[in-house]
Amino acid sequence: MFSPQGPSLRELCIQALSSVERGYDLLAPKFDHTPFRTPENILEATAHALSETGPFGTGLDVCCGTGAGLTVLRRLCAQQITGVDFSAGMLRQARTANPNTTLVRADARALPFTGVFDLAVTFGALGHFLPAERPALFEGVYRALRPGGLFALPIGAPPPLTSVWHWAELGFDLAMVVRNAVLRPPFVMYYRTTPLSAVRRDLTAAAFTVESIPLTAVGRHRDGSPRCWLVLARKPAVQQPSG
Ligand SMILES: C[S@@+](CC[C@H](N)C(=O)[O-])C[C@H]1O[C@@H](n2cnc3c(N)ncnc32)[C@H](O)[C@@H]1O
Numbered sequence: 001m002f003s004p005q006g007p008s009l010r011e012l013c014i015q016a017l018s019s020v021e022r023g024y025d026l027l028a029p030k031f032d033h034t035p036f037r038t039p040e041n042i043l044e045a046t047a048h049a050l051s052e053t054g055p056f057g058t059g060l061d062v063c064c065g066t067g068a069g070l071t072v073l074r075r076l077c078a079q080q081i082t083g084v085d086f087s088a089g090m091l092r093q094a095r096t097a098n099p100n101t102t103l104v105r106a107d108a109r110a111l112p113f114t115g116v117f118d119l120a121v122t123f124g125a126l127g128h129f130l131p132a133e134r135p136a137l138f139e140g141v142y143r144a145l146r147p148g149g150l151f152a153l154p155i156g157a158p159p160p161l162t163s164v165w166h167w168a169e170l171g172f173d174l175a176m177v178v179r180n181a182v183l184r185p186p187f188v189m190y191y192r193t194t195p196l197s198a199v200r201r202d203l204t205a206a207a208f209t210v211e212s213i214p215l216t217a218v219g220r221h222r223d224g225s226p227r228c229w230l231v232l233a234r235k236p237a238v239q240q241p242s243g
Contacts, residue, residue: 046072058116059081110136113144169192196212210231
């Protein structure tokens, strides 16, 4: 699962016993050698789908980590691109690989931007947010976008019950529930708390207009269903009066 340059089992255990922020600080130098970095086929399929919607001006990668999503934004955005993450260690790695990018250290549950981006993306990070935290995340992205701006996020479809991955994800989430019941600080990472339907519902509640398209280039499960969807959440160009 990991290349020789990746973290050892001992290092992974120490990281999993830390907070999310501290865990990623520790993992950062070896993160790009783990399967936790968003794979190229998902980045490529997302960039391809969005190239049919663009071009875009400014771009934001939410929970940018070492910068996987920044490579997508660089292809699609003609103006400044920005990455935001709360791990200083991950941002240090992103800075080395992305010298001309604005990198901001902030908690994605309280994004510090208003009306500045035409495109926002997030890759591989939704599992770090409890369902109750998603509204703050999505409202922050909505606020960060210009009217008419687009928030794009690929979401993995749950593997079928007959797949070994279904049971692996279930086992991982149950282990996390137990870990977080007995240890502080919590390490929030769950695979099964961000189904497409719940993400769409929360984005709609944040006032986005939502559609989702299958990323067929990422492949299909054995039952023929797509492995990955791209959710496209649009901030209306004309703001509705509140109340
Ligand atoms: C699995 S990594 C994904 C990184 C990158 N987007 C990618 O696809 O390779 C998750 C990232 O989310 C960041 N993260 C998790 N919770 C966060 C929060 N509340 N605010 C900001 N960043 C957060 C972590 O620091 C980490 O860099």
